[in-house]
Amino acid sequence: MSRYSAIIPNDVVNGRGVCVSFFVQGCPHRCPGCFNEETWDFTGGIPYTPDVKWEIIKLISANNITRNFSVLGGEPLAPQNIDMTWEVIDAVRHAYPHIEITLWTGYTYEELTQRSNENLLHILNTIDVLVDGPFIEEEKDLSLRLRGSRNQHIRVREHNYWEIQE
């Protein structure tokens, strides 16, 4: 079973607006200079159980306000994690059709389009914002929004089309 590293109930850093963020555990990229090294090990963190998604759904509307939802890692789209990631995103989307869901991946969008995985397709058709690409230390730029290095992109889904944003 997949594992996750943490849930932040009121994250003001990752995502737009106040978000609940879900950090999955385990990452194959292992980029030098990564801000989240403790999430690399696929055997670390906490085992995922289906209850976790209900917990997330509760947190999104705690205090009678609605938050957005962010999925980070670790690598949410690693083969070991992708089913868990879809299970959570699917449940959140059914509970909140209108919130913004943002997902970070160390794969590039082009790499993702080469893969044929049903849940990956579901995920890409459900989330609103994709931040893609590995962290490259030489390209590091602290002034960027939602990203650590200049090679990474923010892609906003407009129906079936991904638009790159600054």
Next chain:
Amino acid sequence: MRYIKKRDGRIVEFNKNKIVNAILRAFQQVDGDISTYAIDKANNIATFIETENDKILSVEEIQDLVENGLMSTKRKDVARAYIRYRQDRSREREWNTKMMDRIAIKLAASDVQNQNANVDEYSFGGRRGEADSVLFKEYALDNLISKMARNNHLNNEIYIHDLDAYILGMHNCLTVPFDDLLANGFNTRQTDVRPANSINTAFQLVAVLFQLQSLQQFGGVSASHLDWTMVPYVRKSFYKHFMDGLQWVETKNTYMNMPAEDAASVSINDEFYRRAPKAYNYAMAMTEKETRQAVEGMYHNLNTLQSRSGNQLPFTSINYGTCTLPEGRMIIKALLEGSIKGVGKLHKTAIFPCGIFQYMKGVNDKPGTPNYDMYRLALESTAKRLYPNYANVDWSGNAGYDVNDPATYFSTMGCRTANGYDINGFGQLKDGRGNICPVTIILPTLAMEAGNVEDFMLLLDEKIHEAKDMLLERFEYICSQSPSSAKFMYENGTMKGYIPEEGIRSALKHGTIVIGQLGLAECLQILVGCDHTTEEGMKLAKRIEQLFKDRCAEFKQTYKLNFGVYYTPAENLCYTAMKKFKEDFGELPNISDRDYFTNSMHVPVWKEISPFDKIDIESQLTGYSSAGCITYVELEGAVLKNLDALEQIVTYAMNKDVPYFAINVPNDTCLECGWTGEIENECPECGSTNIQRLRRVTGYLTGNYTTAFNYGKQKEVEDRFKHSKKL
């Protein structure tokens, strides 16, 4: 010939008469007059000392001989009077020596405590001010205030704020009525100042007036609606630029004239101006530029012009944000952009003025409202500069304000002190009013003394009544001052309501006198073993606050003075009260195991709790306070790139009826390259470790917290939990 050695070491000739007189004084005190018996005895003793032997005696030895001499007579009562007199004198000498030692410490700045983060205690002015303060405080305690007040103060039960200002009879703070002062001009000791005729002059005068008023009092000064205030002066400047434009820029010359006197009442969007588009565009560009420069000038002045002994900047605050006129919006924009830009070479965060954005439903609260863009700009400034804070114009506690009069909108002093409803005729008017004096009840001390909830409630009630008496005592003392002590204030009506025939009470009665509190969280821990983040703690918290509120409401009616419940800033008191508390009661877990008491009714800073939960809890208590309170949450610096999140949190607080709200984000500035944000050890831009760390204290900011804050506050800052962090 006999010689004696004086206290200062000098050897002088023995003077027999001095001994005789000292003894006679003792007889006189006991008998009321001096008998021949007394004269005989005095002479006998003095002669005995003179002729006893030829050793050089010290003053103390001589006094021993006098004592022995008197004791060997039948008048033991006189002997006792002499001994008592001798003890009193020696206590007085000791007091003097101690006092001189303390003054010497302040004069040399050898033990700097940073009681007020804004005072430079090392400077000439600071040393002088601090030394004065030692003397003035001691004088007030020993010679001026009642025994009841003194005991409460010394026993860590009810604290008298700004005791050093007590003997001068100064009041605390004031919202300066800029509308009147700028429109009518004002007088100073040396000259008179004409009404402002341009936006540039108006902003210069704001700084001047803040400065002048701050010398009439010991606390802060504020502007309650600066955007509205400045509208006529934007118009006057616009008119001037427009006329220049007509002359130099507009090609056709078929223009009607408008008298300059009318300029202040004609909108810059008026048809009159629009008929000459080139001159209009020119005037608009020039006015915007002048406004920007005027605002920059004000920021600069308020961060450079030191006042009072102590080399401190006046504590200045400006409220703004609700004016939807084009002129007002120009001002708001300039104020916010100036705040974001920062001051000085490195564009550092301006410490003053404390900016306060007035959030108002239908005006700037959500997309589609006319000043929503200003709210967004305010949020950007907050994320980068900690200012502005947010005042809630719709706050239920400011009910009865006049929507057509911005001087009645909810506004506040930066620290939190607010002018509630005036029972003496001014209603919700903020201008020309202020806090006259505060006291603070130190709740944990009372909780320890009482031991259980019911006894505590009785003791608290008793202490609230004593606090009221202490305030009345000080209020009357302040009222007994001559108006010439604060000529600028009374002559120019900066404090409103002064009627010379009635004395200064006629103005002071519109101000507030307030009962503050410290350490509700620790008090609850003592009484019920948990704080108000739990249901049980909150139940008792509400009961306590209700008592404060009910009593203040009664006092207000009975004495026709504006008593109010105050959630005290307690910048220094949070530390000194804790120090004393530990001496009395020791270190108790969750009560006195830190170096500071929790501010007023706040959730302890170290409590791991979400920003929304913190607001939920504190907003249940803010309604009890009419005289000022603040709620803050701590966020990560990266929120600068996520203004939507910031907006959600501020709007949430406003919707929860929080009157005054502030966000704390780490504000670290690299002193080499000027990079500002959250810096751990070295600047991410240039790698320097020369970092200024700005943090909020009370509602204001100060310089580097590691050098400007007192020890207790430094510890508090280090304990502050970031409410957006992992839970």
